Amino acid sequence: MTNLKQYPRVLTIAGTDPSGGAGIQADLKTISACECYGTSAITALVAQNTQGVEAVHTIPVDFLQLQLKAVLDDVGTDTVKIGMLHSTEVILTVKKIIQKYQLTEVVLDPVMVATSGDTLLMEEAIHTLKYKLIPKVKIITPNIPEAAILLEEEIEEKTDLSKVAKEIALKYGVSVLLKGGHRQGEEVSNVLYDFQHKKVKVYTHPKVTTKNTHGTGCTLSSAIAAFLARAYSLEEAAEKAIGYIASAVKAGAQYQLGKGHGPVHHFFNYCG
Secondary structure, three states: OOOOOOOOEEEEEEOOOOOOOOHHHHHHHHHHHOOOEEEEEEOEEEEEEOOEEEEEEEOOHHHHHHHHHHHHHHOOOOEEEEOOOOOHHHHHHHHHHHHHOOOOOEEEOOOOEOOOOOEOOOHHHHHHHHHHHHHHOOEEOOEHHHHHHHHOOOOOOOOOHHHHHHHHHHHHOOEEEEEOOOOOOOEEEEEEEEOOOOEEEEEEEEOOOOOOOEOHHHHHHHHHHHHHHOOOOHHHHHHHHHHHHHHHHHHHOOOOOOOOOOEOOOOOOOOO
């Protein structure tokens, strides 16, 4: 039994989406589709669907810690993806776990606003996220509105995203994948600033015209964590994850699900 294979393991720490397109549900689909074993710890129960967020019920932090302990003391993990944290207390709890278990391969999606425009992070928690947790992770994956919050300044349509990504990286001491999907045009440009190697990489692909973009941020960050778990470099993991989400959006555009922003097709590689 000593020669049994080991799964690449990814732990996702995030809120739920009962409609299945975002949050923990999307994370686990993505992790599985990217050929890793997914575990999870739920930070909040979110009543949401393709149309928006109705309510958020935060999980008590002592129970969140028990979830994390149950996973890490038994299964362990190779990488961590962090999504919705919602409150200062939850953010500090996750930071404590990262330090206790010496988790270094951590991908943080700084979730502040949902695709629908609903706020998912309490205002007083933003400062804690920015200055207590972000410096402790390997890479963050903000979109342009989140990047503006991180820099505390407006980002114009013509602003160089490479410059923005570098500014965020140097301010917080972390690698940054800045998502350019909010910009106009026929292409999407995502910019990686690798903080360790002080290197910029731009990934560009055609933009798909679709309203099915629910959970794209969750999916991309989970894919990065999955490819890191499979021992790809940060640059390689970002490239593969961007390729995965681009294909998932393209495939998902062919479907109708729900009355609002539908999901991407997480399993496009396995079914039509």
